[in-house]
Amino acid sequence: MIGARAFAGRRYAVLGLARSGLATVEALIAGGAGVTAWDDRADARDAAMALGADIGDPLAIDLAGFAGVVVSPGVPLNRHPIADHARAAHVPVIGDVELFAEARADLPPHKVVGITGTNGKSTVTALITHMLQTAGIPALMGGNIGLPILTRDPLSPNENGVGVYVLELSSYQIDLTSSLACDVAVLSNITPDHLDRYDGFESYAASKARLFALQTPDQVAVIAVDDDPSRMIAGRVAHRLHRVSAKDIDPADQARWPALQGPHNAQNAVCAIAVCRVLGLNDEQIERGLATYTALPHRMEWVGEARGARWYNDSKATNAASAAPALAAFPPAPDQRLHWIAGGRAKGDGLAACRPWFGNVRRAYLIGEAMDPFAVEIGDAIAVERSGDLATAVAQAAAAVRPGDVVLLSPACASFDQFGDYEQRGDAFRAAVLALGE
DSSP states (O other): OOOOOOGGTEEEEEEEHHHHHHHHHHHHHHTTTTEEEEEEEHHHHHHHHHOOEEEOOOOGGGTTTSEEEEEOOSSSSTOHHHHHHHHHTOOOEEEEHHHHHHHHSOOOSSSEEEOOOSSHHHHHHHHHHHHHTTTTTTTEEETTTTGGGGGGGOOOOOOTEEEEEEEEOOOHHTTTTTTTOOOOEEEOOOOSOGGGSSSSSSHHHHHHHHHTTSSSSSSSEEEOSSHHHHHHHHHHOSSSEEEGGGGGGGGHHHOOHHHHHHHHHHHHHHHHHHHHHHHTTOHHHHHHHHHOOOOOOTTSSSEEEEEEEEEEEEETSSSSSHHHHHHTTTTOTTTEEEEEEEEEEOOOOOTTTTTGGGGEEEEEEESSSTHHHHHHHHTTEEEEEEESSHHHHHHHHHOOOTTOEEEEEEEOOOOOTSSSSHHHHHHHHHHHHHTTTT
């Protein structure tokens, strides 16, 4: 666990005691800090108390003298009263990533890579980590990828180099840090998302851009310039900058990387390649990492073959912009037709980003709250089945496929109408596909 002398003798309030919140409580107490913790759930409060925290609602106590209020990235600071309450007490509202940044001085020599972007950041994070580890360099990932960084054991250098912390950073996490200066900072792309938390798209993009403003002149920025907002951010970077593009990847090279197919993975790969070159990997090490990488669950995850078709779980595609590259990855061929399962709770952006790739789709199987609106939007462009739910969609696709076809779950929607989260949705899809072979 990452603790730090920087925490000793300070008092923090921790609001929200899910996985990262409890990890924060534990790390702060291990570092000698006092903690007042709160969550609406009694079991979470009990867990924090068992770790040694006092229990109290930060909104109901005097915050004067506290070193910070640590909130979950899920707390909407544009609407939650904790922001004003902390500001009145002159106490910063921070996240666990900021605590990691403050703890860095006590860690063995290391480097930090921070990856942000609307889409692809999880894959880039996992790919960089895999490439470094394959080359023998100590590396671990954390952050938005679901691994609270404070829970990880500190890295130690070895004969291949210093350890590298590879952090996936959402815009919310960037908002909650003021001192994370990444040795290499990465932007994969920017498309409209999370606009309920920002005053328009420009504010959302500015949140991403802060990752580069926090860097020092000798640190490195890697920005994929395949979209206009990312190009604009690159144009404002005044320190070392590597502009990259999916177009930099030779399709013949990409064909050798089984888990990195499609134009979106070309962008992911080129970002990871640039980072690993900055960190000193040679071409042979980079190629070995790319060729041996296996996809993260729910992100263009190959589930297997059933009824002669290949089935892919891309449940993480919760908006149209992230589903579009998955559709683009499977152009029609004499022995390949694409069956697309989409729908759920729409985010309001419709399917406009997917429309250029409708020609790749043989049939769409629509589910959830978005079923009827999506059917209307698709019109006559694709044959449509109003499946209703995921199990029905899988059964209908299984009945329609022929050998060589592809069935893709890439919903372009949130999952909350029928599932607890995208992971539960992807797990249900995987289970239904595997059952076809039984």
